[in-house]
Amino acid sequence: xxxxxxxxxxxxxxxxxxxxxAGPTGLxxxxxxxxxxxxxxxxxxxxxxxxxxxxxxxVHARTLEVLDSRGLADELIGxxxxxxxxRFFGQVSFDLDRLRTRFPYVLVTPQYELEHLLERRARTxxxxxxxxxxLTGLRRHPAQESVTAELREPGGGRAALTAxxxxxxxxxxxxxxxxxxxxxxxxxVIRSMALADVRLAEKPxxxxxxxxxxxxxxxxxxxxxxxxxxxAWSRTHQPADSxxxxxxxxxxxxxxxLGTDYGMHDARWVxxxxxxxxxxxxxxxxxxxxxxxxxxxxxxxxxxxxNTGLQDAANLSWKLAAVLRGRTAxxxxxxxxxxxxxxxVGTAVIRSSGVLARLAVARTPLQRxxxxxxxxxxxxxxxxxxxxxxxxSGIAIAYRAPRGAHPLTGKRAPDLILREGRxxxxxGEGSFVLVAPAGTDETPAAPPAPLVHAHWRDGRTTALxxxxxxxxxxxxxxxxxxxxxxxxxx
Numbered sequence: 001x002x003x004x005x006x007x008x009x010x011x012x013x014x015x016x017x018x019x020x021x022a023g024p025t026g027l028x029x030x031x032x033x034x035x036x037x038x039x040x041x042x043x044x045x046x047x048x049x050x051x052x053x054x055x056x057x058x059v060h061a062r063t064l065e066v067l068d069s070r071g072l073a074d075e076l077i078g079x080x081x082x083x084x085x086x087r088f089f090g091q092v093s094f095d096l097d098r099l100r101t102r103f104p105y106v107l108v109t110p111q112y113e114l115e116h117l118l119e120r121r122a123r124t125x126x127x128x129x130x131x132x133x134x135l136t137g138l139r140r141h142p143a144q145e146s147v148t149a150e151l152r153e154p155g156g157g158r159a160a161l162t163a164x165x166x167x168x169x170x171x172x173x174x175x176x177x178x179x180x181x182x183x184x185x186x187x188x189v190i191r192s193m194a195l196a197d198v199r200l201a202e203k204p205x206x207x208x209x210x211x212x213x214x215x216x217x218x219x220x221x222x223x224x225x226x227x228x229x230x231x232a233w234s235r236t237h238q239p240a241d242s243x244x245x246x247x248x249x250x251x252x253x254x255x256x257x258l259g260t261d262y263g264m265h266d267a268r269w270v271x272x273x274x275x276x277x278x279x280x281x282x283x284x285x286x287x288x289x290x291x292x293x294x295x296x297x298x299x300x301x302x303x304x305x306x307n308t309g310l311q312d313a314a315n316l317s318w319k320l321a322a323v324l325r326g327r328t329a330x331x332x333x334x335x336x337x338x339x340x341x342x343x344x345v346g347t348a349v350i351r352s353s354g355v356l357a358r359l360a361v362a363r364t365p366l367q368r369x370x371x372x373x374x375x376x377x378x379x380x381x382x383x384x385x386x387x388x389x390x391x392x393s394g395i396a397i398a399y400r401a402p403r404g405a406h407p408l409t410g411k412r413a414p415d416l417i418l419r420e421g422r423x424x425x426x427x428g429e430g431s432f433v434l435v436a437p438a439g440t441d442e443t444p445a446a447p448p449a450p451l452v453h454a455h456w457r458d459g460r461t462t463a464l465x466x467x468x469x470x471x472x473x474x475x476x477x478x479x480x481x482x483x484x485x486x487x488x489x490x
Contacts, residue, residue: 015039016324018149018163020135021170022046024056024111025292025309027118029167031070032317034125036430038324041161042127043151045134045170056111057221057229058303061096062394064103065415065470066314069427072117073103080109081224083207094389101395102415102424108207110223111306133159138166138179140286147287165320167289169309172276174294180285186278189299189354192238196230196250196270197223201263211258218257230254230264231300245272275299277350283312283339291316296346298353302392308349311394311469312342318430318468327449341399352391399471406475413466418454426452427468434488435464436479451488463487 019030022044030042059067059076067073082105084097097104123129130151137150141162148162168176177184200220209220215235222228232253247270251261279296283289292309316338323331390396401409416423418435426433431450438455440463463479464472465487474487 013162014146015041015161015163016165017041017320018043018147018161018166020044020149020166020168020176021174021292021294022115022119022129022131023169023171023292023309024114024118024306025313026167026169027115027122028066028310029169029291029313029317030127031118031122031125032313032430033321034122034127036317036321036325038321040122040127041130041163042122043130043133043135043149043161045175046131048129048131056303056306057108057223058307059107059109059114060303060307060393061099061101061103061105062397062412063307063310064107065101065412065424066310068102068415069424069470070121072121076109076114076117077107079113079224080107081207081222082107085206094385096389096393098386099389099393099395100414101393106208106303106393108221108224114306135170135175135179138176138288140288142286145287164324165287165289167291167316167320168294169291169313171293172278172297174290176288177280177290177294180288180290182280182282182285182290184278184280186276186297186350188274189277190233190275192233192241192272193275194230194232194245194250194253194270194272196232196245196247196264196267197227198230198247198250198264198268199226199266200228201265202260204262209258213257213259216253216256218254220254220258220262227268228264232257239272241272241274243272245270277354279343279346279350283343284335289316289335289338295342296350298350301353302349304349304353304392304394307394308346311345311397314469315342321430322449325449344400345397348391348397352388406477408462408464408472408475411472413464413470413472417457419457420452420454423454423466424470426454427466427470428452430468432468432473432488433464433466434484435462435466436484437461437463440479440481440484 016039017033019026019040019042022042026042030040033040064073067076084105085095096106132154134152135149136152139148146162146164147166148160149166151159151161153159168174170176204220207222211218217233219231220228230250232250234253247267250270251264254261277298280290283295291312293305298305319334319338322328323335328334387396395412398412399410413423416435420426423433431452433452433454435454435456437460461478463476463484465474467473476483
């Protein structure tokens, strides 16, 4: 980490949070904080522009729930196409309409559509954007309880900005992670994957097309506007990422994997990349946090990358806001819980996406036979298939509960229909929701955090305290008024 004194002009004001990286993770985090009155500056090295190119295009059910509580889900759904069934390798089909959620599907939409909504929300909330500004160093000041970001501005000018906390959401080549000196251990899982955004003369029979045959693998997904994303990989042709790729190469691999290239033409973008599996050991270093691809990367199999980063942001934002607003008796424990909860999720996603990637590029006849056996087992065992869908969609992700806690503690709260409305709407901007039996109206006169008091519409007696990120913080089957007050206060 940079420790030498800086000659850059430094602002005298100390803001609350600097977010580095204006991708989906950074935009959601910055918007969440600003809507709760936190002063936020978002630093992005790229110029501001709406690109028609995109990395991610799959938005899973749990992410849509997160966006729903922010009033963005329905608008985003209008930009894409919903997929209710996914078929892999011609052998196993996952019926997503079995997911117990308001969004039992995958939304296929370009990443830039989501970024547009999140940037608009962040600007409206008061986030200050600094585009074409690169982080070049960090200085931590433990005694002053702050951190300073060294910045290179447009035109090469230098500046320094000080905040109480800083979050690196700046991707796989994170400058924040570099300045912290943190390792990023892991390995490459797939080399020389070709990508292209194309038009097709023939429409594929399914919305998502994926299969592997022999030494080739291909995946095709629609953006919903006439363009398709193609991913193609060949074991027999793996040049370096720096080697050029053209549409003829993508066509040839796709024909080998799928039997046809669907008449792909007019590529607006082609590229080559490799897929890594990496994870930083700690998501928190003092007053600096890492989120999204800066903290974890994995294969694109399952489309979980952007979704995992957005859920990192949802977990961290309410905790930072609580600490900055003095709403917790133990700030350090609350901030540490970000790593405690999200690091295992990142590990699980790396493992599950890695399994899918290795099945896709199975090499030997024995490996391909094992892939077929696994696919048949999933198609015959509904609980196993439902569990797999739950993990990929994020619906089944849960956090470890304290010893002796109610079984619901740490679980995702479904979108309950309550007397006051839908739970995910009541969560709103950073509020806790206390769900209590009908007739229970006593709440603390001055709760330590924004709190909505809601009630079951039926005779259920279980009480739930739901966190702003939609997870259950506390539950009791037969609560008394004193227990409710203690839960809210804690």
